[in-house]
Amino acid sequence: MVGVDFGTLSGRAVVVRVSDGAELGSAVHEYTHRVIEQTLPGSDVKLGPDWALQSPQDWIDVLKIAVPAAIAAAGVEPEQVIGIGTDFTACTVLPTTADGTPLCFETPELPHAWPKLWKHHAAQPHADRINELAARRGESWLPRYGGKISSEWEFAKGLQLLEEAPDVYARTERWIEAADWIIWQLTGVESRNICTVGYKGIFQDGAYPSEEFLAELNPGFAGFVGKLATGSVGDRVGDDVNGVTVAPLGGLAGRLTGQAATWTGLPEGIAVAVGNVDAHVTNAAADAVRPGQMVAIMGTSTCHVMPSDQHAEVPGMCGVVRDGIVPGLWGYEAGQSAVGDIFAWFVDNFGHDGHEQLTALAEKQAVGQHGLVALDWFGGNRSVLVDHNLSGVIIGQTLATKPEDVYRALIESTAYGARMIVETFEKSGVPVEEFIVAGGLLKNPFLMQVYADVLRRPLSVIGSDQGPALGSAIHAAVAAGAYPGIEEAAAAMGKRTEAAYVPDEANADAYDRLYAEYRRLHDFFADGQMLHTLRAIRNEAHA
């Protein structure tokens, strides 16, 4: 089984044994164009601020280079591979023709013809208008996204496309997630996975936003859904929901084409799983697809993904999507805008020492010894305030405060932020039964212990450091029919250590007191009165 994880800077292929999930070999291909932020490739066309694009050619190259290399590293014969699954960053979205040709292959000189990477943030004004109108009209889908949709998502980026490049918009026959586009390349068949349809495409209760709503945003936007819905075009994969075809996770998207077999060196005709998102597919890799199993993918930012049998509108969540993680359950997503990014920012700018030395000094301290509390809003606050214009706060410094004190306080602040999210879920009637950590920050055991102490719960940890690719392979195993469903495949192939970190009761008590101060600080600054004013003054000064 092969799983391929398409990340922000590179793609990774992993060869996984179907019986037990053993990772036999892997390979990484760094994208040639990385993230396109300044000028278009091979030209001097400049991009605006907050733009971030990618090249579809880089994705194809992952299939051509990383997949064969992983097979070779695993020492298996390509013929032993019975299926392939993939996951992608999201919302990474591109305009194509009706046959799936990216418009940037036709008009590479036009910025809007290129795929917009998830972290393209230039559609914020468009997102603001969508949110404002949706709130005014009381659109029923808005609470499913914690009250605000993101500028990163399909409709915001689509509206930006329409208004800034109407010609490109007119030529856009399909507006498709890269997660689904790569499946189209592998199978020759267009499909739309339920995960991105729900979390990034505002498809809720069997419907997209209404034509009326879209027309009120901009008359030219009224027919936008026609570029998304697969109900009326080409072959269909998945279930028909009110005329929209939605492909279930773990489903069979199609069979590997001859061309894709040539690219990858894999046998033509093997199973290709429905596309998926890197965060959401990680739950399978951690065998965490049952209700209340919250997986926190902790890296530069943190994404919290949890299936549940309870449905509720949780304030400040990123989204809740029926079947969005695993069929039959509600899938919840929440997030912290910056986590590892905060520690990197501190070390790069304010630390004389690196992460390891600062951690070594910080972990010698007793809880509260530094006298500090910070608000972890250095990259804004996604959950639970949904306000990217908030900023960081540190209180309690004295002339005796050392860098390791601040470093530790920053780590703790992100743990308090995580606790706030967990408590908000539980208060909303969505129990969190288990907290499972995946992602790059796992490598810092001190940080993990802080989270266990602050959360007052045992932490489980994923057993793989290539979780998304493993998760994709698990989905592929289901698509290939090796298991009846994701839950069974995850149980056999996923890896998780329960209670890898257990809270220290005395530390947890001490953190309860500090968390009370964090809450007080949180509530004081939550309305943005001061922090928005400072940001506005800042923006004026820069203008």
Add this chain to the structure above:
Amino acid sequence: MVGVDFGTLSGRAVVVRVSDGAELGSAVHEYTHRVIEQTLPGSDVKLGPDWALQSPQDWIDVLKIAVPAAIAAAGVEPEQVIGIGTDFTACTVLPTTADGTPLCFETPELPHAWPKLWKHHAAQPHADRINELAARRGESWLPRYGGKISSEWEFAKGLQLLEEAPDVYARTERWIEAADWIIWQLTGVESRNICTVGYKGIFQDGAYPSEEFLAELNPGFAGFVGKLATGSVGDRVGDDVNGVTVAPLGGLAGRLTGQAATWTGLPEGIAVAVGNVDAHVTNAAADAVRPGQMVAIMGTSTCHVMPSDQHAEVPGMCGVVRDGIVPGLWGYEAGQSAVGDIFAWFVDNFGHDGHEQLTALAEKQAVGQHGLVALDWFGGNRSVLVDHNLSGVIIGQTLATKPEDVYRALIESTAYGARMIVETFEKSGVPVEEFIVAGGLLKNPFLMQVYADVLRRPLSVIGSDQGPALGSAIHAAVAAGAYPGIEEAAAAMGKRTEAAYVPDEANADAYDRLYAEYRRLHDFFADGQMLHTLRAIRNEAHA
């Protein structure tokens, strides 16, 4: 004329021309024992936390070494010198016998026999008790000190001496400011200057705290005033106030003794001015002894000293003393606990660059461009909150925040703190007519411009970088009869450039908006609810 400034780490002598204040030569002697904080000299007797002592021998060495060296550097004949004046840190206080012999010369193995430097903070519990009792009894002198006396002052340190070393207390015949002790060494006559008597000795409206009050603190403390008052002992210098002899500033303390002439190389019998405090004597050096001329001595901390013809109880001031700066006027003192110390703390711990580079980067910015506001409480808050258990706050950081942003915000925070003090004086009915800067931070023109913009007033600057020593020489000139009073002497010998920095109107407008946020932050954290809690948790964690 010779002025000698006894500082925390060294003593400086300056030779000054009587006619115009020209500084002809100077010399510095670094104290051999510097600040004694760990163990007593020549022994392994350990000191407690927050202890800080000095050696009287170091002070004598300044007379023996720096004074002759300054004369030599000036290229004048000792016979041309007609007077000497001194200033000292305060409250730096020591126990002596009736003839002025420091007890540490007799029992050098006893910590309490040594002079306690101003920054000896181990008497905080004693200060707390004094404040608590004074508030409960409604002592009339308490509002003269902004509502709280400091642990640095004579009564707090005296009570600590009594309770921790009753034997030494019993042997203490005189409890005397170093400012007055050095005059005793020069003249052979004990005197008590009105400045330290008032600001550090709680002498108000012609009386010390009552025996009844002192007895209630500790029965053994009832007679403490007998160790201070000079009404009944030896020769008297100055005015008799209810049996207490108080020497006026600019007064003649006595004539240089033969022994002191031998030490200094100066002629026996020349005028010796009444002792004074380094901060307060600086007003004369800046020719700022008229009502409303506030001198800010800006260094590691800032001291604000201002004569006024108005009497008011200004919240959070350090003290108001009649004749305490110049005869005939009320003398006000306020302070910021840490200023230059904050910048040094930041550079030492969090800056990859030094002060000059950070300043160069910071001054390129437009006002508010960094998006930050800080509370300058990293060393607590003296004025106007009188709370040393407060701590620093920084808000508004993002992942784009650079060290120069924080550095600039810290500079601005101290300017906001200064504006808060100025506004508090004016709101209390004590006008601030002119803001004059002295001290080490003068060397940073960018910082000065920030203060001018934040305060919305022109800044005057002192024309000497050895202000206290020059001020002492001016006082000596008065004592020697060269001028009829301090005002005339300061006008001739003091140096000040008016409006050296003028506010930029646009910047001042921008700072008004940021200052409004500082005030909001100030008012939110002023009650200490959060910051005291963090400090308490910190102290428990350390315990």
